[in-house]
């Protein structure tokens with residue numbers, strides 16, 4: 149088989165699992181080579197009248213278990229290798245959470261802060277014009293990711309529906325409620341992570357009031373998990389965004405932090421708090437560390453300085469594989485992204501189900517169902533951990549890989 153497209157990062161991570169499950173070359177190829185890669189560039193008219201070309205990607209990694217599913221991010225450092233890796237992680241995440249989906253990811257190389265709202269709308273619509281022939285409710289279903297939100301999903305859906313000449317709400321999730329979005333989708337990733345942490349604090353016998361938490365990232369996921377944990381009585385001692393961070397060892401009132409950021413556009417200068425950099429936040433003495441920003445934040449370089457007892461990976465792939473080994477050796481407990489942040493795609497799935505049946509649920513129903521999905525995934529994880537005597541990440545990978553390969557086998561794609 150042609151190996152040009154192989155996902156290098158996936159290969160590194162699948163290696164461990166391959167040994168445990170005694171996988172052959174055909175299985176490894178299926179797990180590390182994406183099914184479809186779209187790379188394209190498209191013109192967008194700026195407010196000045198100038199035309200600028202943007203580069204976009206969509207990787208549909210594996211669809212053995214169902215249509216591919218995954219977000220679209222806007223970031224200046226988006227690149228194909230990253231999108232492949234994240235699409236691979238989505239494939240595992242959907243399998244771990246028992247959703248009838250494969251995995252995908254998309255992205256546009258753009259610094260959204262440098263563009264007006266009208267320009268971002270034209271960029272979003274331009275992106276959909278490029279991929280509209282390859283997505284759909286039963287093919288590939290995009291959603292929000294880093295720097296994209298329900299407003300962007302609304303533009304994308306509208307463009308798709310205009311091109312097709314019919315309504316198709318189940319083609320994109322993470323939409324505003326008025327366009328068929330689900331209740332609780334805007335904070336579902338965060339509350340899903342909070343449910344997982346709650347289970348862990350019970351196992352580790354950590355009382356919320358005595359449990360300090362530091363959150364890196366104050367976008368949708370970071371801000372909402374900081375808010376929820378604060379509301380549940382946890383001591384959130386530090387938060388940071390891409391520009392700055394704040395710290396108070398007695399805990400920050402996150403509700404006030406959110407209004408401060410809304411008013412001033414920044415975290416710094418929040419009352420009764422000291423300034424802290426992103427790097428310092430990762431090395432704080434805290435019970436729980438929540439990386440909720442971008443990938444590759446904890447690396448070989450700083451893993452040795454991490455003092456947290458427990459890390460909840462709310463960002464996708466915030467710990468590099470080398471750092472992961474170092475943390476394991478140090479005895480730091482890591483709850484990996486593919487379970488910790490699965491709440492987002494689980495409620496995306498609920499949104500898709502509601503769109504397909506044209507019958508909508510209350511927030512209470514959504515949250516109850518989300519809790520059940522997260523608890524079931526956690527239960528399966530602890531069984532695999534016991535059966536295979538592996539760490540959390542390896543066990544989650546084993547569980548996901550077994551499900552994906554079973555689907556491939558049943559389809560006749562493997563012996």
Ligand code: GLU
Nearest residue numbers: 218219291293492493496
């Ligand atoms: N972008 C989110 C993730 O990485 C959500 C994906 C989705 O809802 O499809 O899990």
